[in-house]
Each structure stands twice: as C-alpha cells, then as structure tokens.
Amino acid sequence: MEPCISALITLIKQQDIAAVYELYENSKEPDNILQLKFIYQSAQQNPQVYGFYQDLCEQLAQRKALPTGLIAGINDSERFNFFTPSLKHNGGFSQKNAQGNTVLHVLFANPNNILPPFNYIRSLLLFESNEGLIQALQQRNQQQLTAIECYFAYNPHLSALPRHELSAILALIEAQAQLISQQSQVLAAICKRLKQCNNATKLDSQNHRVLLLATTYNLTTKEVLSLLSA
Known part of the structure; x- marks a missing residue:
C-alpha cells in the first residue's frame, strides 16, 4: 500500500x-x-x-483544486455524481487535462457510456449555481471540439435517445449556442469521424445524431447527410 x-x-x-x-x-x-x-x-x-x-x-x-490527472477517470455517471459537489469548487468543471479535455468531454465521449447523463447535467444548470459548468460547455479541447461535439464525434451509440435525455441535450445545445459560435470545419471533422463508426449505416434522416447535428449547426438533415456521404 x-x-x-x-x-x-x-x-x-x-x-x-x-x-x-x-x-x-x-x-x-x-x-x-x-x-x-x-x-x-x-x-x-x-x-x-x-x-x-x-x-x-x-x-x-x-x-x-482537483488534480487534472483525475479528469480522465471521471468518465461515467457514478463517478461524475460522486465528484459533482467537488467539481463546483476551484473551477473543477472547466478544468482541462493535458489533452484539453474537461470532465464533460470525457463523460460525453466515453464509448462505454451508452447514455451520457444529459438530463442530470441540465438539472444542475437549472437548479444550482454552476457557472463553472456553463464555462465547461464552451471549452474546446486540443481538437477544437466542445464536450457536446465530442459526443457527436466519438460516442458510438447511435440508437434513439429517450425523450427526456433528448430534451436535455437539446437544452444543452441551446445553452452552448448562446456561449460560442459553431464552426463549420468542426462539423466536417465530426462527420468524417462518424463515417468511420461501426454503426454508420444507422445515420439516416431519422437518426437522433443527424437531427442533433442539424439543430446544432442550423442545417437541414439533408445537408448533414450530404456531409456524411461525401
């Protein structure tokens, strides 16, 4: 020991x-x-x-302040729930590790998270004072991706989201849109990454990931699908 x-x-x-x-x-x-x-x-x-x-x-x-080396380990709902009170202090939510990732980047991109806790995070924004959490939504990592964009690009689970989680991520997207402008080159990079996903055949006009991308970047689903097929 x-x-x-x-x-x-x-x-x-x-x-x-x-x-x-x-x-x-x-x-x-x-x-x-x-x-x-x-x-x-x-x-x-x-x-x-x-x-x-x-x-x-x-x-x-x-x-x-929580050590930045801990950030990559807060990668599922149980760990995030436990550390939530701690992350409220000393800018914990918006703290970045060596890859420029916040805990939200790690949580949303983790391929083991079939369903990231979007609703829980929205509730934190709604009912608690979490300026650091708002700041975390606008942080870009070394790949110039926000946490939500990391979810779009790297979370391989493309099945439909439950209604309450879909509503929650739409609220987070809206909150992010009020903080930063979206970058078209980032969308292109996300689509390039998604085309390599094992489940890429699920990306049709009814897929939630496609609908969320269209909402985030103010495009039609047809335009998103065009980028995915390019």
Whole structure:
C-alpha cells in the first residue's frame, strides 16, 4: 500500500479530519490522485458512509483544486455524481487535462457510456449555481471540439435517445449556442469521424445524431447527410 494511502486510512480511523486536510494539501498531485481514488472506492463499497466520503472529497476540493490527472477517470455517471459537489469548487468543471479535455468531454465521449447523463447535467444548470459548468460547455479541447461535439464525434451509440435525455441535450445545445459560435470545419471533422463508426449505416434522416447535428449547426438533415456521404 502506498504511504499516502496508509497515512490517510490511519487519520480517518482516528477521526482526525483536520490532519486529513493537512495531509492532502501537503501531498503532490500523483498522491492526491491516489487519495481521491481511495476515497471514491471506499464510498462505493459501503453506502452507509457514501455521504461521509463525498463530503470529505468536497472539503478537500475546496482547499486544493482537483488534480487534472483525475479528469480522465471521471468518465461515467457514478463517478461524475460522486465528484459533482467537488467539481463546483476551484473551477473543477472547466478544468482541462493535458489533452484539453474537461470532465464533460470525457463523460460525453466515453464509448462505454451508452447514455451520457444529459438530463442530470441540465438539472444542475437549472437548479444550482454552476457557472463553472456553463464555462465547461464552451471549452474546446486540443481538437477544437466542445464536450457536446465530442459526443457527436466519438460516442458510438447511435440508437434513439429517450425523450427526456433528448430534451436535455437539446437544452444543452441551446445553452452552448448562446456561449460560442459553431464552426463549420468542426462539423466536417465530426462527420468524417462518424463515417468511420461501426454503426454508420444507422445515420439516416431519422437518426437522433443527424437531427442533433442539424439543430446544432442550423442545417437541414439533408445537408448533414450530404456531409456524411461525401
């Protein structure tokens, strides 16, 4: 066991939370990543202490920004839900890793996410003060893609979205449109990527991905399909 984890366990058992804060603040980023992973795993293993560990994580994030090396690991709904309170502090939502990705880029593009939590994210925007989350929607990564554009290009699941999730992503697209202008060359790159997808044959005029692209870039579905067949 890594010394940074054994020290953390000891302090938690001793209920010396002030010392936990001090340990975290004095640890380097690689150790902070290990400590946060341990806290998340401990929360998942025992629902009775989930709230305690989630609150502990949030307290740590208030004192020191979450390490950028953790961003790629917050890649599914369970992890995103756990870290949501922590991401509200120190610009966590809009923080970028070495590839220029925010947690939203990672979450939306992850091929293992059949259905990214669009509705949950919309609810955060509607009912909580999340300026950082709004900023995250307009962040472009090194490929010049926003998180929503990463979903368009890299999420391989092209089946129809449930109505509430479709409504949610449309709301996110509208929010993004108010923040940044869309770039035609990005749409071309997205279509080029989609043509390589194993499910590309599903991309017809009734497909949700095609409809969302048309909505986002103010085009007809016929124009989108033309780009996909070029």
